[in-house]
Amino acid sequence: MKRSATAAALSLFACALLAPPAHARDNDAEFFRTVEGQWTGPGEIVAGKYKGTKFTCTLDGTTPAEKPGMTLDGSCRVGIFNQPMKATVIRSGNSYKGTFLDGSAGKGLDITGGNVAGDRVVLSISRKQLTGAMQAKFTSDNTMNVTISVRLEDQLIPVVGVSLKRVDSVAVGSIAKN
Template sequence: MKRSAAAATLSLFACALFALPAQAKDKDAEFFQTIEGQWVGPGEIVAGKYKGTKFTCTLDGTTPEQKAGMTLDGSCRVGIFNQPMKATIVRAGNSYKGSFLDGSAGKGLDITGGNVSGDRVVLAISRKQLNGAMQAKFTGDNTMNVTISVRLEDQLIPVVGMTLKRVDATAVGSIAKN
């Protein structure tokens, strides 16, 4: 994995996982509203050239006034290096669209689709010829596991894993388990 792909993957994981709160009273909106607030947690690159690289992210999630979606803004630290992270994701029909950092045209990633099912969101990600998925799953009201995988031939290979914990007093409700 090239350094820019690693940075893009890292940024994607951070952003997607704090996904998209919505204004409408629907199950997707309820799920995404639980992601609002402040999150901190460690992660690790588990495959590729930078396998074993550990990092810690600090992220703030907000929701837009008019559209279903979210913006996640913060940073991830690897050793003495700090990488800004920003993602914007909005509902597009029955799916989701958005970008991490400056999208695939720059040094980031595009979100090309996605859906919410019970206690998790799965987003399709793309950067030039790299395709994959990001899954964020609640393991409790204040803990979320995020996995980023890339597609190699016909398999999804996990490359980034992280566990985030809520560090603010944002009230959350239970997430329905499917």
């Protein structure tokens, strides 16, 4: 039971991390290109039944050539358990759509919208009756912090936090700070 709840929390994380914004702008493609490369880092479930559960993720970021968006593919490890993680987001009209794993129709999540603003992306995420948001913020060219929050009544409650560091030599340009 603990493994499935941890997998669900990690699913929220991965989905959020991969999900692009809803109101696409010309700077969106540039933002997503900064996610290209290899990333690794620790995370923790910070609220709920599994509060205090720690995990480590290793992810490869790629971007499609035809439209702004991205894919993060890899795994997160909790103790001896290794959970595959894959999230894909791509521009669809004036918005972004995407999935984590097999989407909310299966065991994953849907990315339903969001926006890029300077050094961060904020995305809307959902799974059946659960809704929330994910924020990924670059604190430097090689460090990205991700927070996943769920909506409880009128509040967004942070439930997962992850700090990823670039572990390859992919050259990236600086992201404009807002």
